[in-house]
Amino acid sequence: MSLVPAKGYIYTPLNQLKDGTVVNVYGVVKFFKPPYLSKGTDYCSVVTIVDQTNVKLTCLLFSGNYEALPIIYKNGDIVRFHRLKIQVYKKETQGITSSGFASVTFEGTLGAPVIPRTSSKYFNFTTEDHKMVEALRVWASNHIPRSSSLLQLCDVQPMQYFDLTCQLLGKAEVDGTSFLLKVWDGTRTPFPSWRVLIRDLVLEGDLSHMHRLQNLTIDILVYDNHVRVAKSLKIGSFLRIYSLHTKLQSNSESQSTLLSLEFHLHGGTSYGRGIRVLPENNSDVDQLKKVLESVDLTASQSLLGGVCVSQCENSLPTLSSSGSVSLYEVERCQQLSATILTDRQYLEKTPLCAILKQKAPQQYRIRAKLRSYKPRRLFESVKLYCPKCFTLQEVPHDGDLDIILQEGAAKTPDTKLQNTSLYDSNMWTTEDQGGRKIALHFVKNHGILPLPNECVIFIEGGVLSEICELSNKFHGVIPVRSGIEDLELDLSAPFLFQEKTHHYGCKQCSSLRPIQNLNSLVDKIPWTPSSVAEVLGIVPLQYVFVMTFTLDDGTGVLEAYLMDSDKFFQIPASEILLNDDLQKSMDMIMDMLCPPGIKIDAYPWLECLIKSYNVTHGTEQKICYQLFDTTVAEDLI
């Protein structure tokens, strides 16, 4: 011991480090690998720090003594390294332990007590250090985004890496390369944990305690280098497991699919994968203990028991040993889907959170609930769709249609175009409407006029109310106007009125042919909208429902677009606006899929196929989703 009072250490800012020097530094932990046994003789910990200069430094820390390495629990912690050697590797500056290396770690949270964590028996700690820590805390709070991968089990999703703070309840050897840890954090996962099969006798821990907590415990398989650490852990200890991986497991059992969550701590140390024991005095452990103590065991137990559980249990070979079955699976056993697939039933289900991370285009099978949908008013969801140019347009309102037809009616019918081999013509002049002239052309069949209900007529100068009235009497009404050489159509209006249905053609895609072409249809009575469209060069528009479904499967939420003429709802979109009963059916279906006034938990599940595709809006790229090959289950209709 020196008798000279400690002069205080000099700390080098991270932007002033020189190759080959040995320095003291302070920094905020940006990344770290908890200490692990290296392939050499020492433990190793890789720690990346940053300071107010905004320069990062990755440090390779070795020690034969596990405790001598920095006691870092999470990113954001603040470290002080003494006697760190600076060197350059692959053109990057790095720090490495040198003789006499020592470290002290502090919590990084602004306002938390400044308590040094170190294994050093004697260490220098002055008000200067206190100030350094406080300054770094303030700087970090303003400059480093608060991103933590620390999650509670209730917040985990399938296909995710996260850090877990938990208590060890049980452990068991599985085989040479993997080891089972049973842990809990007092919260319940969105999907029940998988149950890893083990030989009954190898499970170490309080079996009755584990049984009581069965819905709250998860099974974690740890692999390779982590097995050694896992074996050494004490039951009851508090752990932080870094970069734990979740994966959704789907077991198809008879007709129902049971989902469970797998937890893996893969081999290697990438991304800081590892396990660290947390001391009892750790603030996060304090918090965890409170959660564990407040768990209402009677509530978690009462979910079990009863006939249904034992029935389901028999069909679940993957759940065993300690295993019983959670309420989730019971519910899933019982729930039928409100929508079903009409194709590709072989596809595996994908959770929405996984879909949201992937690139387009792809196709998925999903199981989700309909959280909400748009538009809420039925008539707003009906559109006209061109199957050729894929454009959507609004169905013209009757008022607008009336205006379009009246514009056409302003033109006087040309008598030269009347009474041809195709049709017989009649013309009237209205008395009270400014002498508006109306011409009707009755299409003949081999020179003979058919009965009205088989007869198609052309009308010139007619207004909407007249056309509608005539379309009830005749097989079909085609509004026309006199052109230079022939009667002509205007695709702003329907090309055919049939009963109450208005048939539209696409203005962009149609190339109109002479009306006399209908001569080729005289033997094909009754005329259908598609045959009329075909000979007149019209690309007919389809009536479709266009809706946006907000789907939620508990792992994520996505908006999927539905475009359907009649397959999904099994209601023709072309007729819905004309038929009160169909509208009632539609309302009933939507209320079934997305019941008003109750919680989403009680909504039915929907089995759907969706496809993802890329949409470019200016410079912005976006992935959209569309439902396809899905239909409302028959028992709902």
Added chain:
DNA sequence: GATTAGGGTTTG
């Protein structure tokens, strides 16, 4: 005394 690892997820 040198080595270890040198951040950037397994494929169980």
